[in-house]
Amino acid sequence: MKKIFMLLFFLLMFGPQFAHASGNQLIIINKASNELAFYEKGELVKTFPVGTGRTEGLTPEGTFPIVNKIKNRPYYTGGIPGGDPKNPLGNRWLGLEVLGTYGTTYAIHGNNNPDSIGKYVSAGCVRMHNEDIRWLFDRVELYTKVSIVNSKKSFDEIAKANGYQLKPPVKVLVSGKELKLDVNPVIENNRVLIPMRTIFDELGAAVQWEHTSKTIVATKNNQSIKLKIHSTQATKNGQFITLDTAPTIRQNTTFVPVRFVSEALGVEVKWDSNKRIVYLGK
Incomplete structure (x- = not known):
């Protein structure tokens, strides 16, 4: 009887509002790489590392809507108040409707142990760094779909499989000739990022990857850049420069901001936002 009452309450309160979800947003969580991707208006906006279930079945797979957004949710099991630095839920909670739990059991949330992010550690929820979940919390809409998978496919492939309408991929033209790319460029903070090896090879730059510090060093003629x-x-x-957008790693591919690296190595850059084409002139 209690379950029936909860179901009726949920349908009454939330059911009509699902029809008003914009469909402009999509979240994908891939347990294979422990990454979360946030899509908006037809393109991948940002990816984040996450922590998922300590065993394969703990974090459920499927597509689930976000049905509540809570700041400073208490950790009831441990009697820890919301906002307490010891709270393992962090200070943001995006509750998912999974198996009739109405956003009370499974969620994307913060953490009190940053070292756990990127690992298989949780009892079923998806953990994020606190600064990352705050960024996502402020942007994601209620009733946005969250697709949780365990897949070797790219985020774009998974998005298409969920019926999400993607914008055409960004093209790169070098001296009028289209650059062949194994992985499509991405746009983050209105800046185009391109796979590191591809752009440096095309520009004739020698590149070094320092794994421990996750640092990129590229040199060409007398120019040297470090990211x-x-x-x-x-x-x-050797001169410090502040970038609009940081280099990132998405699904084992390193992306760098194309304008900065190209201009720093003496190559002119133009961007046509309507055609979604980057023009590089050697």
């Missing part, structure tokens, strides 16, 4: 993954601080010939 660090997830950092907006870069250098050109």
